[in-house]
Amino acid sequence: MKFAFLADLSDFLQSQYGVSVPEIPVELCPPQFTGDITVNCFPLAKALRRNPMELAAALCTQLAGHRDIEAVSAVKAFVNITLRPAALMRDTVADRDALLAAVALPAVERRRVLIEFSAPNTNKPQHLGHVRNNTVGMATASILERAGHDVVRVNLVNDRGIHICKSMLAYQRFGAGVTPASSGKKGDHLVGDFYVAYDKELRQQLAALRQDKPALADKTDEELFLETEIGLAAQEMLRAWEQNDPAVRALWETMNQWVFDGFAITYRRMGVEFERTYLESQTYMLGKDIIRDGLERGVFKKRDDGAVIIEFDDPSLGTKVVLRSDGTSVYVTQDIGTTMLKQNDFQPDQQIWVVGDEQIRHFKVLFAILKALGYSWADQLTHMAYGMVNLPSGKMKSREGTVVDADELFDEMETLARDATVEKAGDDLPENLDERARVISMAALKFMLLKVNPKTTIMFDPQASIKFEGDTGPYVLYAYARICSMLRKAAAASDVTAGALDWSLLKEPAERTLALRCALYPELLQKAARDLDSSALAGYLLDLAKDFSGFYRNCPVLNAEDASLRTTRLALSETVRVILADGLQALTINTLESM
């Protein structure tokens, strides 16, 4: 927040103590104290090497006569300031365009950021975990964009490998030629069914195997995989795929397309879009040449068994194989290759991966390798690690059928939102009922996921989480819709003469709080962008909506006692509306003018 009196205060400190403090930080004054804003003198005193209490007293005396200040008091080391109404409003909300313009970072701080997220597999539909990834990825990208960065959204689809072959094999055996069209099933769900069918068959074969050969009974499923007929068949199919077997490739193309068609629908419902979608089938062979080059330069070394390795100085990273003894790639080799590819395609200043926190170590290793290879951009690589989504019953496990399917979840929430809308609407149902249900349900779901810190493990209780009251997306949407309703009525009431805008009329505590909250928006959005933390923005929007509700309750707008007050309160409301819209958009949440 930039208040005019702060410049004078800064001059005072300069002349009095000979120390320049370019930015004096101010905070909102806690409600239990009298004042609008507070200067905390503890950090200030440390910088000036003064006694905090004495400094507070000195500032208090200095500010007492300031033209913008109505009252000032020092409590311990805190200077609580009550501003004159006109000054408070002038420095916060009076210039709406300036306030919104302050959201974007200065040009020198803007960067090109490439963000990769979603990364689904083409063997099953997306579940709640993907929904969190997609939501966090989109919101982070959008927040960065709002802060002025040039953002590139990228997806890397895992469309090859043994798990893909499993659903293909099951389809060959049990599919009987079914298609999404013939079954009326969404393509990704249809393919997912065959992945489940494969697993079921594998389990039966594993059980039979253990029965027949008691000597193998103690071995793990993984160890016995190639002992089963269907395990061997899947491996054989992967080999055929790698050798470009026409029949296998054709089936792969067909089934992948079904999945992509299904994903497109899921993504559209969520508003997820990418500038570029990379396919692992086209990138998995990348990275080897970089390893060879690094080997020649001595970054890597060849072990006795022929594997290429890197030995880190950092003992916690130890040694990592980057090329197998048979010369084939490992996971990190591919990631080295795709990182280079993205770097070459877009020349970003920073790359961000939105990937689950169980891969923290993998990315630590990846970044350390790229740094060892000497790339200048290697220390601008960021793993945005987010936590898992657990259910009250425990972890989501696809095998045990405890996953929350994305599409089903959207449907369920949409139904609940429609029911709630119908219930509140009473007799006259809105024409755009479906759209309202879509927007409200998606707002509820996204907001729930975005309001908690991305790195924490979420407990998702389907019963409790699908609420539209309290600290929720719909609560924020409701505040927005109320403002729209007021503005509509104001515009329609042509017989009411518009009063002159006069900010000095806004003296109520609720008005002051609301204006101050609005003024915090730019620094909050920038903080969310800097920390890659959507929850800071979500929390702010809730606070703003709450402050608006308090204002709405205490301060009549359309029914204000005079025309000037009405006009000015409407202007304040409009500012709140614009910030809510801006912030929700930064979270990729749509708004409704009525709900």
Add this chain to the structure above:
RNA sequence: GUACCCGUAGCUCAGCUGGAUAGAGCGACUGCCUCCGGAGCAGUAGGUCGUGAGUUCGAAUCUCGCCGGGUACACCA
């Protein structure tokens, strides 16, 4: 075994570059629609911030130990 993350109200979570009497929402209990939209507002009850030390004028916040929960430590992806 080693490393990282987490432990705050009955539940779900904020607060964490140290700063005033630790905050929301849900749930429970009270009030508030002849007045701009009750998906709302106002209020009550509920916490020795896992635990024990340390650093400090000051610790939920920083450091260390311990307890409890999670994750990762492949020539799997």
